[in-house]
Amino acid sequence: MTESTPLHPGLLLVLSAPSGAGKTTLAHRLMRELSSTIFSVSVTTRRPRGKEQEGVDYHFVDVATFQQKIERGEFVEWAEVHGHFYGSPQSVVEEARARRGTAIFDIDVQGGQAIKRKHPDAVLVFVLPPSMEELERRLRDRKTDSDETIRRRMLAARSEIERGVASYDYVIVNDDIERAFQELRSVVVAERCRRGRVDLSMMKLEKTASEPGR
């Protein structure tokens, strides 16, 4: 399906969720099924996990390199999460604006709130698991985390959910992946059409005016 010519100045879409709720699954599907999407590959000091690849899932760096990037202003936001540093590249924001595309940030609530402070037109979407039991089941079934890591993530999940639901623009419950994806897609499509975002200078109205006598 084709989409309309973008008349908006690019969409900054933040997806957050407690670890294991399914935001990465949803973000990757948005990338596949919507045009003009740019996935923000974060920079992290944590080690690669499972089949993760450099430059695809994350840019994996050491702490000294991460600090250099902070000093050079290369992050639109950065934070410490579960004992590691994570940062979102400023270049992704610039690319989304230049291409009038949709940048997808798969980051935590503090990161989403920081992007919203800098860019009030950013759209924040929080993904909820159907229950805490199901969240733990998904983390275990993923088989990428140790028992200790899962325990830490489950502890962090409660406050992440409270802060996300209280401050985000949209909340989507990921019980059935198909329904959750269709809801997320609807949010993106609606936000791309939002009146406040339309930039009429793109239409060159003055050149198309054809009133009688002109």
Ligand SMILES: Nc1nc2c(ncn2[C@@H]2O[C@H](COP(=O)(O)OP(=O)(O)O)[C@@H](O)[C@H]2O)c(=O)[nH]1
């Ligand atoms: N603030 C911020 N958080 C990030 C960034 N990248 C990833 N995160 C968050 O860091 C947390 C841990 O991510 P990760 O280690 O990949 O584990 P996951 O939760 O299983 O995806 C998740 O809540 C991510 O959303 C980033 O660039 N900035």
Ligand SMILES: Nc1ncnc2c1ncn2[C@@H]1O[C@H](COP(=O)(O)OP(=O)(O)O)[C@@H](O)[C@H]1O
């Ligand atoms: N609606 C769903 N129903 C069942 N399993 C799901 C659903 N959404 C995602 N999953 C699975 O749950 C696990 C965690 O999803 P993932 O996208 O890695 O979460 P996050 O990025 O939020 O940590 C993965 O194994 C994924 O395949």
